[in-house]
Amino acid sequence: MVNNLVSDLIRLSATELAAKLRAGDVTSVVAVQAHLDRIAEVDGALNAFLHVNAEEALAVAAEVDAIRAAGGAEAEALHPLAGVPIAIKDLIVTKGQPTTAASKMLEGWMSPYDATVIEKIRAAKLPMLGKTNLDEFAMGSSTEHSAYGVTRNPWNLDRIPGGSGGGSAAAVASFEAPLALGTDTGGSIRQPGAVTGTVGVKPTYGGVSRYGAIAMASSLDQIGPVSRTVLDSAHLQELIGGHDPKDSTSLPKTLEGLVAAAESGATGDLKGLRIGVITELQGEGYQAGVQARFEESLELLKGAGAEIVEVSCPNLKYALGAYYLIMPSEVSSNLAKFDGVRYGNRVLPEDGALTIERVMGATRAAGFGDEVKRRIILGTYALSAGYYDAYYGSAQKVRTLIQRDFDAAFAQADVLVSPTAPTVAFELGANDNDPLAMYLNDVATIPANLAGIPGITVPGGLSEDLPVGIQFLAPAFEDARVYRAGAALEALLEKSWGHTLISQAPAIDSASIAPKA
């Protein structure tokens, strides 16, 4: 009986759990412990967490419970999500917990400061369950490029959970956490969301402060929510968003009305909404099963009153190329600070003189994995004198053209729609020797980062027993629109299935996986 109650507890959405906490039906300590127990049960198989923060999470939960029990003004002032546990992608710095960016470079490093989003989470008293796995420094689409082992997809343990935020997505998909934070530079929230049957949002660039997110590519990075429902993501984005004087690129105005938009979308009424289907982001290169689920979704949207229009963004064919010049260029500069001089690992050369150049070289040779090195080398080359104009310069021009394509598309449509990823989760190791194949998995998500616009992924059904994601995009600052469209599709699909997609995920057979090496 008690076991049943607890197993029910971890399956609640964050919004539902928050309501139960507020109503006094359950305490935060019990809820947090239930999630910690789930982590203990399944994370040996999944490896979604790099660090579990049990003691602090339970302490925060107890604090929330005490405030609620005491009642009065302080209880009234609690954030609606207070006491609901959350997992943090290990690219975001936290005091009191290690932050590694899944790199050997930062093994054992403790940040002396909190990211702005972490300050907000602490202020709202969401117990932090721990730090989730990712591709090293967020570089990858499979979480296979972590220095601390792969994360497995809860739907099929032989499959990748997407990346770079595979840890956050797998944690939420496997009921280890109802909420998580991700970062999205080229799809690192949305593509893992798609392949794990969860919801993830990349807000408008500047909608959420980047202060304390270890920079991969500054002009593309954005922190966003990961959850099992659209409404939960809306709540979390409202919590973490808003202007931050510490981030010069953060928007002066807070993006509002996200929860209201999600609630309105959930009614399934889309009359008057113009939805643009992007010619270039479907069809060839997209698996048949993915394309089929996408087309079914379009039918449902049409049935709910939306007007479906076809739009063309001809420059999207250059998006991947531009992304793989701009992103590595910024990476090569952003990651220069990791040199062993001030913090993190320092590796001495095995022989020869201990000059600063040689110590920096040995540290970086040992501290970075192959994918990180690959991108640093690419970016260093792209920024070199004599190549800058042809590579970085041209890529920036493409970026402008893509922004113009989106401007034109949004003149015809309120939101755009596409499959989130061209394939379902691929098998672990499938792309080990073909980085370009992995890069292609982000073909549909990268354009939003280049244009700075918001995007959401919602579960769109299964293909080969694996989740397919549907992506909505909206103009910059119009994050509310992706929540409305996303919540509508979520409601329409669940109505047609008679259940949520995530409820169909198979039980995780921990025994099938050898303990992580």
Added chain:
Amino acid sequence: MSNYTDELVDFDVALEKYDPVLGFEVHVELNTKTKMFSDAPNAFGDDPNTNVTPVDLGLPGVLPVVNKTAVEYSILIGLALNCQIAERCGFARKNYFYPDTPKNFQTSQYDDPIAFDGWLDVELEDGEIFRVEIERAHMEEDAGKLTHMGGASGRIQGADYSLVDYNRAGVPLVEIVTKTIEGAGKRAPELAKAYVAAVREIVKNLGVSDAKMERGNVRCDANVSLMLKGADKFGTRTETKNVNSLRAVEHAVHFEIERHAAVLDSGAKIVQETRHWHEDTRSTTSGRPKSDADDYRYFPEPDLVPIVTTAEWVEELRSRLPEPPADRRKRLKADWGYADKEFRDVVNAGVLDEIEATIAAGTSAAVARKWWMGEIARLAKAADKEIADLGVTPETIVELNSLIAEKKINDKIARLVLEYVVDGEGKPTEIVAKRSLAVVNDDDALGKAVDDAMAAMPDVVEKIKGGKMQAIGALMGPVMKATRGQADAGRVREIVIEKLGL
């Protein structure tokens, strides 16, 4: 080191054959309360690595935020240098690995400086005006400070280990770059000194920098090249880095001209390189070769948004500009009534502020000049220091002057007291008291000394009685001797006259 030579060609000989071409990069540290991109204090002299935030250490996840005051100061400098102010400009990243640079890139303006196309009229010692064209003034951040331990030279080569202090990392800098300066001829070293002095004066006058060269608030990189007279192509230049006093700027340009001439005369080529300045030997040595291979992989700083300067903002700042130093000089010269040469000497000695303050404190213009250009200048020369660095303040002069007026000391002792002030013994009043230097005008003591002198020299007394008043002078020697030089000569004279009933 291929062109290293100890040979020099005499300066005047070199200038008969070659024309020098100059260029200067002057770095000015701004005296904002906080750093360029963080809220860490911008302060000098604190314990190492105390004025740092996560941003200054380049910790993972941090982001820069532009200091608005630093931007305003930069615009003020641009306006004072008669520059155009960019309507829109930004920062770039200059990428290079060095442990004094916490992010391994310097955030600096690159191809869009905040101020550009200006000029500065530089007044040479004889009053001639030389116009220096300003290419640009741009904002950047300073690096930390490395101290190399062990090894003989204090340089990184040969050091056992190095210490790094990031207090200076992120301090706002404005780099002022001139266009190439031709036509200075033999006056090149003098112009170099005068240019840097003029820049220092402007930023000090604006109040945007402490402008202390000895603290590195103002640092000059001097570019020198020579071209054969009549040639139409510039020679290869060298850049002498971090020349940190006005005299050193002058000497460095002088030295490089003599060295370049020797290299060129020998048929060798000048290597484009940075040179290190050595104050002890007043010479430069080869530093790092500078070549086109230096690739800083500049690209626009993606963590910052562009700086937009509205016309209203710039005009508001322009209205804040203080009186330009040249205008001020014109006004002071008229107010003080100094002759042309007198005033020029005062300007060249760099004591305009000191004299102005001394006069403001109640001293006459003539007396102020007498002190600063006389005894104080002599002491500075003897100590081989800048006058301003002697430690003499306007208050010192006011104090000395009132001690003289009160007849507590005489001129001769005042000069002695000044020497003790320079030696760091304290304020004049304290020194007079401590060293018992007060003039003896105690009538009893003086009366006795006068009686003794008159008794010893009856013939002199007779002469005085006979009306030869100048004979009183002969009594002064013994009286001064008896009072160890501290007698007030005027009072001695009065006592003699009283005693003789004249």
